[in-house]
Amino acid sequence: MESGLSSLLSVSIDFETSHLFFPRIIHWIMAGLFVLILMTKVAPFMASVKRGERTLPIVGEARDNFRFIGTLVLIAAYFYFMAVVGDMFPYTGYGFLLVSMVFVLLMSLLYLHDWTKKALTIVVVNAIVAPSLAWFVLAKLFTITLP
Amino acid sequence: MLTGYIDGLGLVFQLGTLLAIAGGTFLGIIMGVLPGLTSAMAIALLLPVTFGMPPVMGIGMLLGTLCGAGASGSIPAILLNIPGTPSSVATTFDGFPMAQKGEAGRALGLAIVASFFGGVASMVVLSLLAPPIAEFALRFGAAEYFSLSIFGLVIIASVAGKSLLKGLIAGLIGFFCSTIGTDPIAGVDRFTFGQLSLLTGINLLPALIGLFAVSQVLKDAFEYDPSNKLQNSPHKVDIARPRFIETLRNWRALLVGIVSGSVVGPVPGAGGSIASLVAYDQARRFSKTPEKFGKGHGAGIVSVESANNALLGGALIPTLALGIPGEAATAVLLGGLMIQGVTPGPMLFESQSGIIYGIFLAYLVANFFMLIIMCLGIKLFVRVLLVPRKQLISAIIVFCFIGVYGVDGDVFNLYIMLAFGLLGYFLNRYGFGTAPVILGLILGPIAESNLRRGLQTFGGDWTPFFTRPISVTFLVIACGLLALTLWQNYRTRQQDAAPDAA
Numbered sequence: 001m002e003s004g005l006s007s008l009l010s011v012s013i014d015f016e017t018s019h020l021f022f023p024r025i026i027h028w029i030m031a032g033l034f035v036l037i038l039m040t041k042v043a044p045f046m047a048s049v050k051r052g053e054r055t056l057p058i059v060g061e062a063r064d065n066f067r068f069i070g071t072l073v074l075i076a077a078y079f080y081f082m083a084v085v086g087d088m089f090p091y092t093g094y095g096f097l098l099v100s101m102v103f104v105l106l107m108s109l110l111y112l113h114d115w116t117k118k119a120l121t122i123v124v125v126n127a128i129v130a131p132s133l134a135w136f137v138l139a140k141l142f143t144i145t146l147p
Numbered sequence: 148m149l150t151g152y153i154d155g156l157g158l159v160f161q162l163g164t165l166l167a168i169a170g171g172t173f174l175g176i177i178m179g180v181l182p183g184l185t186s187a188m189a190i191a192l193l194l195p196v197t198f199g200m201p202p203v204m205g206i207g208m209l210l211g212t213l214c215g216a217g218a219s220g221s222i223p224a225i226l227l228n229i230p231g232t233p234s235s236v237a238t239t240f241d242g243f244p245m246a247q248k249g250e251a252g253r254a255l256g257l258a259i260v261a262s263f264f265g266g267v268a269s270m271v272v273l274s275l276l277a278p279p280i281a282e283f284a285l286r287f288g289a290a291e292y293f294s295l296s297i298f299g300l301v302i303i304a305s306v307a308g309k310s311l312l313k314g315l316i317a318g319l320i321g322f323f324c325s326t327i328g329t330d331p332i333a334g335v336d337r338f339t340f341g342q343l344s345l346l347t348g349i350n351l352l353p354a355l356i357g358l359f360a361v362s363q364v365l366k367d368a369f370e371y372d373p374s375n376k377l378q379n380s381p382h383k384v385d386i387a388r389p390r391f392i393e394t395l396r397n398w399r400a401l402l403v404g405i406v407s408g409s410v411v412g413p414v415p416g417a418g419g420s421i422a423s424l425v426a427y428d429q430a431r432r433f434s435k436t437p438e439k440f441g442k443g444h445g446a447g448i449v450s451v452e453s454a455n456n457a458l459l460g461g462a463l464i465p466t467l468a469l470g471i472p473g474e475a476a477t478a479v480l481l482g483g484l485m486i487q488g489v490t491p492g493p494m495l496f497e498s499q500s501g502i503i504y505g506i507f508l509a510y511l512v513a514n515f516f517m518l519i520i521m522c523l524g525i526k527l528f529v530r531v532l533l534v535p536r537k538q539l540i541s542a543i544i545v546f547c548f549i550g551v552y553g554v555d556g557d558v559f560n561l562y563i564m565l566a567f568g569l570l571g572y573f574l575n576r577y578g579f580g581t582a583p584v585i586l587g588l589i590l591g592p593i594a595e596s597n598l599r600r601g602l603q604t605f606g607g608d609w610t611p612f613f614t615r616p617i618s619v620t621f622l623v624i625a626c627g628l629l630a631l632t633l634w635q636n637y638r639t640r641q642q643d644a645a646p647d648a649a
Contacts, residue, residue, distance in 0.1 A: 010607040013599075019330035019337055022595040026326065030319045037312055057577075064369075071368040075361075075544060079561040082548070096549075104541040111537035130542055134549065142199050144553045 070110050078103040086147025093139035093146035100131035148278065152508070154501030158203040159508045167200060168509055171208035172516040173524075175215025180223055180231050180528050181539070183367070186216035187475040188359045192546045194352065194483050195553040202487040202502050207509030209483050213476055214513040217456050218262035218521060221448075222528050225254045233420040234455045237427040241440065241447030248443050256390035257445050258452045259521045261401060264394065265453030266514035268405045269412065269460025273467075274507045277496075281468040284493035289601035290612045294621035296594040299471045301625040302414060303586045305632040306421065309578030317579040320570075321587015322594070324349050331596040332603075344559035351482045353551045353564035354588055358581040359475065360547050361568025364540050366575070387525040389518065393445060400430040400446035404453030411454075412461015426454030460510065467491050467503065471590065475582045478589060486554065 013021050048054045078099060086095025105127035112119060138144045158164065171193065178189035189212050197205030220235030225242035238258060245254040287295070300322070304314030327338045328348025339345040394401060407426035430450030431440045440447050462477045470492040472478040484491050495503055521528075551564045571581045605611045613619050 009610050011602055011609055012607050013602065015333070018599070019333050019335040022598060023323070023326040023337060026319055026322050030316070030323065033312060033316050033319065037316065040312070068365075068369050071365070071540075075565060076562075078544070079548070079558060079565070082552075083558045100545050100548075104545065107541035107544070108537060111540065126538055131545060134545060138195065138549055138553075142196055144195055144198055144549065145556050146549065147552065147556075147558075 067110060071107070074103060074106055074110070082147050091145075093135055096139070096146040097131055097135045100134070101127050104130055148500075148504075151500035151504040155203070155504030155506075155508045158201075158501060158505035159207065159512060161204075164201075164204040164207055164509070165512065167197075167204045167208040168211040168513050169516045169520070171211030172215040172513050173211075173520055175212035175217075176219040176517070176520060176524070176528060177215075177531050178212070179216035179219035180531050181534075182223060182229050182231050183363055184216075185232055185359065185363075185475070186213050187355075187479050188363060189213075189216045190476060190479045190483065191352075191356045191359050192543065192550060194356075194479070194486070195546075195550040197483060198486065198553055202484075202489050203505035203509060205487050206480070206484060206489070206506050207513065209480055210506070210510045211513040211516060213459055213480065214266055214456065214510065214517045215520070216476075217459055218259065218266075218452070218517050219528060220455070221258040221262070221452055222255065222525070223532055225258060225448075226251055226529060227532070234423050234458070235451070236420055237423045237451040238448060240427065240451075241442070241444050244441070244443035245445075245448070250443070252387055253390065253393075253445075254443075254448055255387035255525060256522075257394055257397075257448045259387060259518060260389045260391055260394040261404065261449040261452035262456040262521075263389075263514055263518040264401055265405055265408055265456035266459065266517065267511065268453075269409055269457040270507060270511045270514065271460075272409045272457075273460040273463050273510070274504075277464050277468045277503075277507075280464060281493040281496040284469055287493070287617065288615070289597040289604060290615050290618040291621070293594055293597040293601055293612060294618040294625075295469065295471065296590040296597070298621040298625040299465075299590050300583070300587060300594075301628055303583045305628055306414075307580035307582045309580075311629070311632045311636065313577070313579040314583050317574055317581070318583035318587040320574075321584040321589075322591040323587075324354070324584070325588050325591025326595065331592060332599050342559070344557055348592075349563060349588065350554065350560055351485070351585075351588060352554050353560040354567045355479050355482055355585060356547045356550050357564040357567025358571035358574075358584060359479070360543055361564060362571030362575060362581065364543055364547075365568055365572040367540055369572070387522050389522050394449055397446045397449040399433055400450035401453050403430045403433055404450040404455075405457045407450075408454040408457025408459075409461045412458040413464045422454045422458040423451045426450045456514070463510070467495065467506070468493060470593070472586065475585065478582070478585045481589065 045054065049056055082095055082099045084095075085099050089095055105123065108123040108127060112123060135146065139146045159168075174193060175186065175189050178184045178192075179186065190209050193209060193212050197208055200208070216232060217234065220230055220232030221238045221242060223229045223231045224235040224238035225246050228239050228243040230236045230239055242254045242258065245251070300318045301315075304318045305311050307314050307317070325348070327345055329336050329346055336346055404426040407429060408422045411422035411425060427440075427447060427450055430446055431437045434440065434446055436444075458474075459476075462472070462474050463480075466472045466477040466481055468491075470481070470490070472481045481491055489495065489499060489502060547564060548561065551560050552558070554560070570584070574581050574584065601612060602609060611618070613622065
């Protein structure tokens with residue numbers, strides 16, 4: 001009896017799998033909470049979708065897909081090309097400067113609605129001035145390493 | 148303590164440090180004015196600028212940002228009825244009606260002075276309370292730290308998400324992310340999928356910037372509406388004269404604000420919106436003329452704005468003394484401290500007392516700068532509101548990039564930031580909240596290493612976690628809070644159901 005009680009009050013951790021001791025606890029609690037949220041929130045929501053009262057998130061929503069996906073693709077491309085262009089001019093920060101200019105220009109054009117001459121000029125000037133300023137202040141004044 | 152302050156004075160009163168604090172305050176005010184840009188995001192974006200600075204200068208700049216952003220949310224709240232930060236929601240209750248009466252300058256003057264008094268009072272509270280708490284925390288062993296981290300997570304989970312369940316899930320996502328990388332005790336790598344960059348775990352900074360800044364950019368991109376343009380305020384304000392005497396005449400509201408901010412501040416995850424709403428509610432209750440509230444009453448503005456800034460000092464207490472942040476902005480500040488090589492926690496007060504007292508003084512100085520800059524620059528800050536949102540989106544991404552890349556020049560961290568940005572967007576959208584994830588990420592390693600160290604020390608016996616007095620106190624409060632939140636949810640549901648039944 002006594003040994004049974006003391007084994008309940010103590011934990012023995014196998015050294016081989018000791019690194020998974022804490023993550024396993026977290027996984028089990030997360031799994032439990034996931035089942036709970038499925039039962040309390042997702043199931044009633046899906047039922048109301050079936051009845052046609054609500055629409056599915058993301059899939060059933062009206063949104064500006066062009067801008068949303070465009071933004072994500074541009075951000076990923078920005079990070080990728082920064083490294084590529086940065087390798088051409090190592091330790092100068094020109095990779096950051098050039099790619100940021102293109103990125104800011106494309107992002108601003110993506111969100112531009114009235115393609116007037118004035119709006120375009122502002123976009124182009126902003127795309128040149130803003131990254132240059134950031135590059136000068138951070139890379140030159142604060143000597144932060146940029147690609 | 149006195150020598151600490153003298154050392155701190157020497158560190159703060161240097162031209163470079165003062166300029167950095169003033170610059171940080173100025174930028175914080177600008178960020179706070181823009182709706183949607185929170186103080187957590189402002190600090191995250193300014194972090195890279197502080198990399199090359201000495202600790203007090205860098206942290207002073209970040210504190211200035213925090214102080215500025217905390218106070219300036221009142222500008223759009225008063226002039227346009229749009230809260231610049233979540234904590235200035237309650238400022239609109241009285242600020243906007245006062246502006247509509249043609250007294251926009253008076254409302255701003257009251258808000259600025261109340262913020263200043265709130266900030267200064269909270270600095271006093273911080274400098275009085277943090278050292279004894281840190282000294283007390285020196286008694287903490289593995290069991291206490293484990294229980295404290297569980298306590299912190301439970302508190303934030305119960306207030307940050309729309310429901311306890313969602314908050315807990317968000318916190319556990321943070322806990323899980325913190326287990327990625329090399330295990331703190333045995334040194335074995337976990338969930339790295341052969342990725343070299345993941346061996347050191349998920350860095351706090353990409354996660355922070357992703358959750359607080361990139362998620363906001365994605366929200367703007369996702370819910371972009373070109374017809375949604377901010378109109379210029381019809382109220383012309385050239386300069387906001389500080390209203391010291393009128394603020395002091397509302398001493399009751401001021402006191403209520405300071406007390407609410409200082410009490411709510413140290414509670415992990417409570418945040419500014421709760422402190423300011425509590426202050427507003429209490430100020431109305433203590434007032435002799437509660438019927439005036441909501442119709443442009445000065446006391447309403449004073450209570451909310453003093454609570455907003457008093458909260459910051461309070462939130463800094465657990466951040467500095469225990470290494471456990473009070474809310475999102477201080478979590479980012481904690482990241483900034485770690486990058487500066489300052490490890491927050493009880494030992495900080497022993498080993499680097501000059502820095503800690505320097506930080507207290509820098510926060511005090513930041514409040515003075517906030518007062519001056521807000522009063523003089525009000526015209527400029529009103530104009531900031533007119534900057535088109537689309538121009539900001541790309542600029543914010545560029546700054547996020549610099550912040551993350553500047554830490555160690557690893558491109559992989561940028562993708563981590565993007566992934567956390569997407570995660571943060573969906574978490575916010577479905578009411579899980581992002582603050583619990585960050586707290587989970589910070590508290591996860593503390594919980595894990597202390598749990599395992601504790602089990603080793605006690606020879607595999609887990610009962611000391613429940614028998615040591617300090618440890619069990621934290622756990623009992625955490626359990627009590629869980630029960631209270633569940634009971635409150637049950638009551639609300641019953642109250643909602645009652646009218647239907649009738």
